[in-house]
Amino acid sequence: xxxxxxxxxxxxxxxxxxxxxxxxxxxxxxxxxxxxxxxxxxxxxxxxxxxxxxxxxxxxxxxxxxxxxxxxxxxxxxxxxxxxxxxxxxxxxxxxxxxxxxxxxxxxxxxxxxxxxxxxxxxxxxxxxxxxxxxxxxxxxxxxxxxxxxxxxxxxxxxxxxxxxxxxxxxxxxxxxxxxxxxxxxxxxxxxxxxxxxxxxxxxxxxxxxxxxxxxxxxxxxxxxxxxxxxxxxxxxxxxxxxxxxxxxxxxxxxxxxxxxxxxxxxxxxxxxxxxxxxxxxxxxxxxxxxxxxxxxxxxxxxxxxxxxxxxxxxxxxxxxxxxxxxxxxxxxxxxx
Amino acid sequence: xxxxxxxxxxxxxxxxxxxxxxxxxxxxxxxxxxxxxxxxxxxxxxxxxxxxxxxxxxxxxxxxxxxxxxxxxxxxxxxxxxxxxxxxxxxxxxxxxxxxxxxxxxxxxxxxxxxxxxxxxxxxxxxxxxxxxxxxxxxxxxxxxxxxxxxxxxxxxxxxxxxxxxxxxxxxxxxxxxxxxxxxxxxxxxxxxxxxxxxxxxxxxxxxxxxxxxxxxxxxxxxxxxxxxxxxxxxxxxxxxxxxxxxxxxxxxxxxxxxxxxxxxxxxxxxxxxxxxxxxxxxxxxxxxxxxxxxxxxx
Numbered sequence: 001x002x003x004x005x006x007x008x009x010x011x012x013x014x015x016x017x018x019x020x021x022x023x024x025x026x027x028x029x030x031x032x033x034x035x036x037x038x039x040x041x042x043x044x045x046x047x048x049x050x051x052x053x054x055x056x057x058x059x060x061x062x063x064x065x066x067x068x069x070x071x072x073x074x075x076x077x078x079x080x081x082x083x084x085x086x087x088x089x090x091x092x093x094x095x096x097x098x099x100x101x102x103x104x105x106x107x108x109x110x111x112x113x114x115x116x117x118x119x120x121x122x123x124x125x126x127x128x129x130x131x132x133x134x135x136x137x138x139x140x141x142x143x144x145x146x147x148x149x150x151x152x153x154x155x156x157x158x159x160x161x162x163x164x165x166x167x168x169x170x171x172x173x174x175x176x177x178x179x180x181x182x183x184x185x186x187x188x189x190x191x192x193x194x195x196x197x198x199x200x201x202x203x204x205x206x207x208x209x210x211x212x213x214x215x216x217x218x219x220x221x222x223x224x225x226x227x228x229x230x231x232x233x234x235x236x237x238x239x240x241x242x243x244x245x246x247x248x249x250x251x252x253x254x255x256x257x258x259x260x261x262x263x264x265x266x267x268x269x270x271x272x273x274x275x276x277x278x279x280x281x282x283x284x285x286x287x288x289x290x291x292x293x294x295x296x297x298x299x300x301x302x303x304x305x306x307x308x309x310x311x312x313x314x315x316x317x318x319x320x321x322x323x324x325x326x327x328x329x330x331x332x333x334x335x336x337x
Numbered sequence: 338x339x340x341x342x343x344x345x346x347x348x349x350x351x352x353x354x355x356x357x358x359x360x361x362x363x364x365x366x367x368x369x370x371x372x373x374x375x376x377x378x379x380x381x382x383x384x385x386x387x388x389x390x391x392x393x394x395x396x397x398x399x400x401x402x403x404x405x406x407x408x409x410x411x412x413x414x415x416x417x418x419x420x421x422x423x424x425x426x427x428x429x430x431x432x433x434x435x436x437x438x439x440x441x442x443x444x445x446x447x448x449x450x451x452x453x454x455x456x457x458x459x460x461x462x463x464x465x466x467x468x469x470x471x472x473x474x475x476x477x478x479x480x481x482x483x484x485x486x487x488x489x490x491x492x493x494x495x496x497x498x499x500x501x502x503x504x505x506x507x508x509x510x511x512x513x514x515x516x517x518x519x520x521x522x523x524x525x526x527x528x529x530x531x532x533x534x535x536x537x538x539x540x541x542x543x544x545x546x547x548x549x550x551x552x553x554x555x556x557x558x559x560x561x562x563x564x565x566x567x568x569x570x571x572x573x574x575x576x577x578x579x580x581x582x583x584x585x586x587x588x589x590x591x592x593x594x595x596x597x598x599x600x601x602x603x604x605x606x607x608x609x610x611x612x613x614x615x616x617x618x619x620x621x622x623x624x625x626x627x628x629x630x631x632x633x634x635x636x
Binding site: 022273300 | 473478479486488569596597604606611614615618619
């Protein structure tokens, strides 16, 4: 297991170097003088210009700049926002939990319902339920996230008035930040209505973000179930006289979950990307919205950090999934396929 | 006459016919093909069909509802947007932009992707690791984030949108081509061709490539639909095609403020995107069933 883990980590090295190069290159590849591009309409006198060039180390040779950049990264220094003058890492620490909370809620929703729908469709193959689930899954997979969000806002927030349109919690509440997860913090605060408010703010964004993942998980679970149900060990289990529930849950589902796990890992990437759109629609104060806003403000150090963090999160999640996969399926660990 | 027909030996269906039978057996795919053909044709002939200029602003008719709702007029069948532009004309012309970008992005990732994939398969010692490592880096960023990254460097716009989306789709083609080509390289017909003196280029493009096409075509369909979604996503974020060019996603981005007053401004462009993407995805399922029985989903 340790050997597998080390081998897997070693393959990450070139990718990590590549990602830092991309993030490093982001500012320098923008056509024109980086400082002028970043300043935009904000004119700088030559002295301030030179000072900024020096402060950002842009007068150094590129390899030195890169080494400097990586050295700072390793110390957790992501640079400084040009707009707020705050360290990027500080802003990031405040916003990251919001994105994680949203993505987790979306994932729980997607995997929960996806498994349920996929298993029921697989068990009742060819039925109306099966066709309905598969039809909806295809629609869900083809859905433009941002439009889906707008439609749900139109219906649930504007027409029915059930859910708020934006933010993480009602303005009348200000729970103390303990975990960074609004849902938990609101619950801990014990304030009446705070938890409900946080929950209502979370429902629509999570639903929107989770939709395409839900569709993928449902499809994958269904086809994986169909395959597993044909296996000899399932027939044996049935012949032994086990109850249908036990056959499905213990014997079939456990093995059917292996490919589903991979899909869930891959979907984390689309959750991160989807978060950019979902957070923008619902004004959810997370990494995605921060990234888009910073592009608009030409706050390149923030953009640079946002891209880097997203890539690192994606890589980390895939690593975890790979390791889990090795735990679930011993054949992978040996390195053979 | 009938005797002649009767004596005709039964021939197996030709490859094209076999393909069509496989495709048409999937009813959803067939309907999707018709729907997509309609969308593609109306977009192609938008300048002829569209009742108005897509960027002309009829200031006296701002936010006119569609013809079926109260206050609608037959002059603007699907109503007008916040600047008084005809929705129908914008949707038709928008199809040219959205589908055009999707198609261009597919070509711009398919052609280099196939070339790189073949090179990686044929030059396994030196080129393959280099190419595949670079592709791993590209894959380390989710497609939309990568596109945002590219747009940040190049700036927004139509051509840059195509480039941004094409780069994200590239690794899929490289990996697919490489895997398919590796499967073929060891076969006897390739060895025979090599022994007969075929050059590496000939082996790559004439001997091996035609046998790798099936998964590539399926992937092209799927990446076409995701390219349309990404184009719309970028447009919605204001990083894609810039106003006043009609593009489905860009149209939605401006429409957000009118959710309560003019729902049609929001619903129509989104519905168009959904129907197009759905049609392409269903066609992709049909193509997969028809082209590659191995890939056929358990149905």
